[in-house]
Amino acid sequence: MRLFKPLLAGGNLRDRLVACVGAFLGIGLAGLTYAEISPFPHPALVAPMGASAVLLFAVPSSPLAQPWSIIGGNCVSVLMGLAIAQLPLAPLAEAGLAVASAIAIMSILRCLHPPGGAVALSAVLAGPAVAAGHYELLAVPVVLNSVLLVAIGWFFHRYSGHSYPHRAVPVMWRDVPAEPKPSVSLEDVDKALADLGETFDVSREDLALLFGLAETHALERQKAR
Structure with a gap:
């Protein structure tokens, strides 16, 4: 919705x-x-x-x-x-x-x-x-x-589908690409955050995982063309 x-x-x-x-x-x-x-x-x-x-x-x-x-x-x-x-x-x-x-x-x-x-x-x-x-x-x-x-x-949260305490890993039952290999490191994330000068309500590890999955999906989309 x-x-x-x-x-x-x-x-x-x-x-x-x-x-x-x-x-x-x-x-x-x-x-x-x-x-x-x-x-x-x-x-x-x-x-x-x-x-x-x-x-x-x-x-x-x-x-x-x-x-x-x-x-x-x-x-x-x-x-x-x-x-x-x-x-x-x-x-x-x-x-x-x-x-x-x-x-x-x-x-x-x-x-x-x-x-x-x-x-x-x-x-x-x-x-x-x-x-x-x-x-x-x-x-x-x-x-x-x-x-x-x-x-x-x-x-x-053992039964909600979310990890808690939270860990920066995909939830097991989610359909995500296996073993994403991001080129973005935590140091890269830190530098990008410093460039923006803002505080975000998300961990560095989650940002790195998100960027890695986004890169994987982008590569899959490019290969499918």
């Missing part, structure tokens, strides 16, 4: 439906499991988990959706947010500093995860309970929700 083509390169109706099913199961099961095992059953879910679920189930190949990105990114972000919330700053200054600090720490630790910004922001806007020192009311849900969501995503 043309409706789904502009969203993401490679996206199709099947993948969107799979993502919807995954998000439904992931969020539901994570919330139910958390409510059963946590000493702080409410809230069973924190809002940024919805954004984590979008990445995990809709774009599981994204570097931003990998297990360390989700768990590490959300956990360090809640810590940064709670720390910033203790500073004697105006609320808006705390909010901006919390998100900025979360981005910095996630980048250093190689676990950049966009919902982490929302986690950090939630910490400084959490209200009187957290302000009074009850940090566990936010930290525990964030940590357990993240771990549970990744565990559910790992199991779900």
